[in-house]
Amino acid sequence: MDTKRFRVVGVRDEDADDYHLYVTNLSREEFFPADLAQIYRCRWEVELLFRELKTQYDLDEFDTSNEHVVKILLYAALLSLLVSRDLLDLVTEQADDELVFPPERWAATFRSHAQLILHELGEHLGYSPPPLLERLIEDAQKIHKQRPILQETLATATQPRCES
Known part of the structure; x- marks a missing residue:
């Protein structure tokens, strides 16, 4: 037994x-x-x-079986979680001591404001993307091999612009 x-x-x-x-x-x-x-x-x-991670970043439901896409989604979720937690630390420091920020409520709040946060961060870093309509027209005219690779676009887009 x-x-x-x-x-x-x-x-x-x-x-x-x-x-x-x-x-x-x-x-x-x-x-x-x-x-x-x-x-x-x-x-x-x-x-x-x-x-x-499962509730706020939908990590329990991947709509792909491509291993590389799954890894990208996983890394994006983990990076978002890290940024969210760092921002929570900053908010907690600035807020009144009696205020409480439950992690799940904070995660939902962060997620609902993510676009605005990215926009503000981009402005703070001096990044202003080209106008959307012009970008769509230009990219739609290129053949596949001429379109910028996502990594190259991201690398150049996140570089701070030098001001003259």
Whole structure:
């Protein structure tokens, strides 16, 4: 008969004046109870991170089987998440101390303002794209090999312009 032994470990949370209970298969010699509480906190943060990536960045539903497209979408989501968190840190510093910004609500707020954020960032960096209509007419007249490659366009578009 295959059996496994599990233990319930209680860790006292002095701030809340109660105990947090954890189920583990680790022996008493393999960890300290406070370490176990930290492991569970980190694991919970990872769960919340994946939940945010799935709900706000649609990482659970890729509309492609192309490995390269999936990687690009994954990198774009992770970069967006990093920018979002950095901006949240800035907002938290500037806001009143009693204000709270739950991560999922912040992620939805960031997502709904992403276009405006990119526009403001572009202006701050001195980037002004060519007028859309002219760009569409020009690009539609080019044969495929003459169209700029996305990476080249992005590299040149993100370079700050020198002001004379």
